[in-house]
Amino acid sequence: MTSLAVLHASQLVTLSGPKRPRVGTELSALGIIRDGGMLIRDGKIERVGPTAEIEKNVSDEEIVDAGGRVVMPGFVDAHTHLVFAGNRLDDFERRSRGETYEQIAKAGGGIWSTVEKTRAASEPDLLTQAKKHANWFLRCGTTTVEVKSGYGLTVEDELKILRVMRQLKEEVRLEIVPTFLGAHAVPRELSPDEYLDVVVTEMLPRVTTEKLAEFCDVFCERGYFDIDQSRKILSAAKKLGLSLRGHVDQLTNSGGAKLMAEIGATTADHLEQTDGQGIAALKKANVQPVLLPGSVYALGSSRYPRAREMIEAGLAVVLATDFNPGSSPTPSMQMVLSLACTQMKMSPAEAITASTVNAAYSLNRGDKIGCLEPGKLANFVIFDCQDYRELAYWFGVPQTLAVYVCGDCVLNNSDGR
């Protein structure tokens, strides 16, 4: 394994701090070392400090000169739907003409078009498309992604998607955290209760026996799975040892946040419609909110989740892309940082904490990734800027220069590799 000495980061953004998700003013503490450096051995960070101090400890390490640029942990994207077939270009164009979701669905679009294409795709075809998406994430400076199933909606198709994730993990240098989201929608061929039965009695046992997922998620929304149905699915998953996440309060405030608190979920995601009571419930139960401003933006909505209230209430906020073909076709965490600052009034520092260390804790990986500290995996990115705030400021400008996973350079834009 290679040993590296990273030198001359204008800002080494360590995110060093308490060994738990960050709340309140901690979200603004990035632990920046100016003209910073790191020693890396066997894929892990051994030492972090000013370049002058790191240089004294260099022996035979390969030198990586950051050249006065920002060095940060790789982004951790805690909510994506990375495995799907095709795209939703026709829906996108219809929406741009002002058509409603109902009109688009009638014309053969919406989630069904993705389910049909994903069911029809073979495992190798899905893997090829997933690899393309995975490389987009690396190019955006993301080194870990949570990935949900949910475009199969039959036992075999959901398992197929989860197996593609497992294979993807072997073939790309992006770390994949798999989540079972069989309850993404009710398939046309079954009633909601019939499908719920399939999810609980057939899918969940297979998923856990084959160890295909770490988390279980559910789309809790009017017309999808109501509070009672969501509770049944999540309770069954919990009994089988899965940790829980949930799509809640996106379109209506149905009490989804309170359900996630009641059931002891790790995260409650979306929360565009969540009110003060929901926020208080999340706080009481220590549930991390995962905010997805990319989907609000791409749907042309203006109702962003109340990030400031959540931070003031002491919640350990997470930001993610919600990468999916329908409502958030972006793998770019930089775009999400921009939206968080301009639309949700988070500071650039809060947004960075929410998309690295807090996201890592929400995936039960806070002890391994999300910070640049001795003992952590050497997953880091050199960005072509001098100040971390530039990542949220220059929107639409790709600033990823080089990406390292476990000390290996997996992407380098400086020499066209």
Ligand SMILES: [Zn+2]
């Ligand atoms: Zn989602």
